[in-house]
Amino acid sequence: MDIRDLTADDLDAVLDNRKRAFGPLSGSDAETWRQVVLPVLPTGRYIGAFDGPRLVATARINAFTQWWHGRPMPMGGVAGVTVAPEDRGRGVGRALMQAVIERAADLGDAVSALYPATTPLYRGMGWEHVGGLTRVTLPTEALRALGAGAPGVKLRRMGPDDAPELIATIGRINAATRASGPVCYDERLWRLWLAEDDDFCYIADDGFVIYRWSGGDIEVDSCLAESETTARALWSLVGSASSIAKSVTAVVEPDDPVLWLVRERSKDEIRQTRWMFRVIDLPAAVARRGFPSGVSLDTPIRVEDPQRPANSGSWRLEVSSGEGAVTPITGTPTTGTPAAEAGPAFGIGGLSALFAGVSMATLRRTGLVSGGTAEDDEALDAAFRCTAYMLDYF
């Protein structure tokens, strides 16, 4: 089997594989799909596995930005993973994901995330469950009522040319809120999404909302604001549909301010779609991540990464003044070192889960870490613990 970059000549076969994997696409959806993927082909971010001339499998590595404790870094968002039905169950998926890991490293994506349709394939290759995309359903009238607290906030309709301003706004908010997990598309993709006829897109000085009709109700893709007044203005704009739409289903942060702004709250009606995460290049990922400024840490850790041996070994992990670093521990005989002194030992899945904020208590009780001490656990939690989320599905 030969794994190589896909070209425009392969797109009919890719679409056929896609149909067999995810179901048919309407004519206009297939056209949008071509618009989205064509410019990706020369960037090395769409690979295919071939048996002779026949396309067997595909995977795309989207170029996203992802924030970790408020700091942006390039992230490879894996999507479009397909194996032809007649080739499934024979290790093609694994071989493809191995190629994805190597390619993401070559492209400089130190971290990667994906929404799994099935877990074992990705878990076996080092991705681990870390975060969710949360949808909450709220009564439209409760949102309309929020407008009373937001007089005079100016909202403007957005179109494709507002993409740069939108991207800058998202970056400012994610930095200010010390966000962990959310992603942002590049300008080209935002221009496409902001041209969608049936979406209503508004921007303010420090926030924006994107929503649409869904049946007789409203669906909110994102509603993000840095200040309370803008949050009130944006949510009440959505809520102004209350005479027609009785409920609003919105993608929100797990601790989204709207859940505190509404007057009544007792049972949250939420649904989560889970995503998985993998560290591709450990030193680069830690160097690019943000950390709480008050936390200091200096501890050895051990990492085992069968798919990317460059991540394997003993490392010194240091965090101080909001910055992190890992450096290889060399020249130390590891045999005979007591497990506690050698520090906690992670597989790459466990290490990825730690990086993305899963607690050491959870990692211990799922066998994703061994060795080290309770003090190590507390220090690692203080540095990495967060509730990772995304607001975008891909």
Ligand SMILES: CC(C)(COP(=O)(O)OP(=O)(O)OC[C@H]1O[C@@H](n2cnc3c(N)ncnc32)[C@H](O)[C@@H]1OP(=O)(O)O)[C@@H](O)C(=O)NCCC(=O)NCCS
């Ligand atoms: C999911 C898919 C990519 C797997 O490809 P594949 O070549 O069959 O996978 P592999 O043979 O390399 O299997 C790798 C591991 O995944 C597991 N796996 C594969 N398909 C699975 C499924 N449908 N459900 C649960 N586990 C599955 C295998 O059992 C194996 O794990 P194991 O070694 O622990 O037994 C393929 O079935 C497919 O294209 N499905 C339709 C589209 C899809 O779901 N894509 C994924 C979107 S995120």
